[in-house]
Amino acid sequence: MSGFVSRGFKGRRRPAEQATRLPPGQYAERGFPVLSAGPTPRVDLADWRLKVEGLVARPQEWTWKEAQALPASSFEGDIHCVTRWSKLGTSFGGVSVDTLLEAAEPLPEASHVVAFCYGGYTTNLPLDDVQGGKAWVVWEHEDAPLPAEHGGPARLLVPHLYFWKSAKWLAGLRLLDHDAPGFWESLGYHNHGDPWREERYWGD
Amino acid sequence: MGRLSWRLADVVEVRPETGRVVTLALAVPGWDGHRPGQHVDVRLTAEDGYQAERAYSIASAPDGSRVELAVERLEDGEVSPYLAGELRKGDQLELRGPVGGYFVWEPDRGGPLLLVGGGSGVVPLMAMLRQRAADGSNVPARLLYSSRDLEDVIFREELERLEAAGDGLTVTYALTRAQPAGWTGYARRVDAVMLEEVGWPPGERPLAYVCGPTRLVEAVAGHLVALGHDPSRVRTERFGPTGVP
Numbered sequence: 001m002s003g004f005v006s007r008g009f010k011g012r013r014r015p016a017e018q019a020t021r022l023p024p025g026q027y028a029e030r031g032f033p034v035l036s037a038g039p040t041p042r043v044d045l046a047d048w049r050l051k052v053e054g055l056v057a058r059p060q061e062w063t064w065k066e067a068q069a070l071p072a073s074s075f076e077g078d079i080h081c082v083t084r085w086s087k088l089g090t091s092f093g094g095v096s097v098d099t100l101l102e103a104a105e106p107l108p109e110a111s112h113v114v115a116f117c118y119g120g121y122t123t124n125l126p127l128d129d130v131q132g133g134k135a136w137v138v139w140e141h142e143d144a145p146l147p148a149e150h151g152g153p154a155r156l157l158v159p160h161l162y163f164w165k166s167a168k169w170l171a172g173l174r175l176l177d178h179d180a181p182g183f184w185e186s187l188g189y190h191n192h193g194d195p196w197r198e199e200r201y202w203g204d
Numbered sequence: 205m206g207r208l209s210w211r212l213a214d215v216v217e218v219r220p221e222t223g224r225v226v227t228l229a230l231a232v233p234g235w236d237g238h239r240p241g242q243h244v245d246v247r248l249t250a251e252d253g254y255q256a257e258r259a260y261s262i263a264s265a266p267d268g269s270r271v272e273l274a275v276e277r278l279e280d281g282e283v284s285p286y287l288a289g290e291l292r293k294g295d296q297l298e299l300r301g302p303v304g305g306y307f308v309w310e311p312d313r314g315g316p317l318l319l320v321g322g323g324s325g326v327v328p329l330m331a332m333l334r335q336r337a338a339d340g341s342n343v344p345a346r347l348l349y350s351s352r353d354l355e356d357v358i359f360r361e362e363l364e365r366l367e368a369a370g371d372g373l374t375v376t377y378a379l380t381r382a383q384p385a386g387w388t389g390y391a392r393r394v395d396a397v398m399l400e401e402v403g404w405p406p407g408e409r410p411l412a413y414v415c416g417p418t419r420l421v422e423a424v425a426g427h428l429v430a431l432g433h434d435p436s437r438v439r440t441e442r443f444g445p446t447g448v449p
Contacts, residue, residue, distance in 0.1 A: 008290045038439060040422060083259055201207075
C-alpha cells in the first residue's frame with residue numbers, strides 16, 4: 001500500500017535514541033502494561049516448583065529456595081509486546097536459562113522448548129532461542145519482587161522475541177525433538193515472534 | 205495461512221457515541237469477516253512516511269465488508285485523537301486483521317454469558333451482544349458495565365433496545381464517579397458483592413468475558429475465581445490507558 005497518506009495525520013516523531021531502539025510498528029511506553037488471557041494465578045511460594053524435563057539427561061525440579069540459590073543473572077534492556085508497546089531500559093533479575101539447561105543436560109535430539117505455566121499457558125521456542133545468554137527465568141523487576149500480574153512468582157524472559165514468549169507464572173521447560181505450537185501460536189500469532197522482523201501473526 | 209495484508213478501507217460513517225468516543229464505520233474491500241471479540245491493527249501514515257500503528261477492537265457483528273470500530277479519544281494519545289477527532293467520512297484508513305482468537309464469543313459457544321466491561325472495554329463485548337441479537341440467540345446473557353458516569357456509557361440507547369427485546373439479556377450499570385439524580389443502581393466500582401448479585405452462580409458455569417482497564421480486569425477476574433468460577437471459563441482482555449507501575 002505504498003504511497004498512502006492519512007490525510008491530516010502528523011504523528012509524533014520518535015526521539016533519535018528511540019528510533020534506533022524501537023522495532024518496526026512499536027511505540028515507547030513508560031508504564032508496564034499488563035496483558036493476559038485469563039485470571040492471574042496465585043501461586044504459593046511453598047508450592048512453587050520449577051522443572052526442566054523432557055529430552056534431558058537429568059530432569060530437574062527446584063523449590064523456590066533452591067532456585068533463589070542458583071547463580072544470579074540479570075537483564076537490562078528493552079522489551080517488546082506484540083500489542084505494539086515497547087518498554088525501553090528496564091531490568092529483570094533471576095537466573096539464566098543456560099544455568100538450568102546445564103544442570104539438566106539436554107539430549108542431542110532436543111531441538112525445541114515448550115514453556116508451561118501455572119494457569120495452563122504455554123509457549124514454544126526453538127532451543128537456540130533460549131540458549132547462549134538469551135533467556136532467563138526472572139523473579140525481580142527493577143529490583144523489586146515480580147508482581148503476580150506481571151508473572152510472579154517467576155516468568156520466562158526472552159527479550160529478543162515478542163513478550164508473549166516470555167511466559168508468565170512459569171512452571172517449567174519441556175524439551176522436545178519437534179516444534180509444538182503453544183497458546184497464542186495456535187490462535188493466530190506467529191510461531192517465532194521476532195520483533196525486528198515484525199513476526200506478529202501467522203504468515204508475517 | 206496467508207499473511208494478514210494491509211487493506212485500504214473507506215470511512216463510510218463517523219458517529220459520535222459519547223463526548224470522547226466515536227464509532228468509525230468502514231467499508232473494507234476483500235474483508236473475510238471476523239468473530240465477535242476480535243480486533244484489527246490500524247496504521248496511520250504521515251506525509252513524510254512516518255507511521256504509527258495501534259490495535260482496536262471491532263464493535264460490530266460480522267456484516268459483509270463493513271467493520272465498525274469504536275475509538276475513545278485519549279488526550280495524550282498519538283493515534284486515537286486522529287481517529288476520534290480528525291477522521292471524516294470519505295477519508296481512508298489502513299488496517300489489517302482480524303486478529304485474536306481467544307477473547308471471542310459466538311452464540312454456538314453457549315452460556316450463560318457474563319460480560320463485564322469497564323469504559324471502552326465494552327466495545328468487544330458489544331460485538332458479542334450484536335452477534336447474539338443478529339442470530340436471534342436467546343443464550344442468557346448479563347452485561348455488567350462500569351462507567352464513570354451515565355454520559356460516558358457507550359451504546360446506551362442500543363443496549364436499552366437489546367435488553368427490551370426480552371430475549372434473555374440484562375444490562376446493569378455501575379457508575380463509579382457521578383450518578384444522575386434519583387439513581388438507584390450501583391454507585392461504586394465492580395466488587396465481589398456486585399458480581400455475586402449480578403453474575404451467575406458458579407454452579408451454572410457461566411462463560412465470563414472481562415474487558416477494561418487493568419485494575420478492573422485484575423479485580424473482577426480475581427473476584428470471579430474467589431467466588432468459585434472456573435478460571436478456564438474466565439477470559440480477559442486489557443483495554444484503554446495503560447497503568448504506570
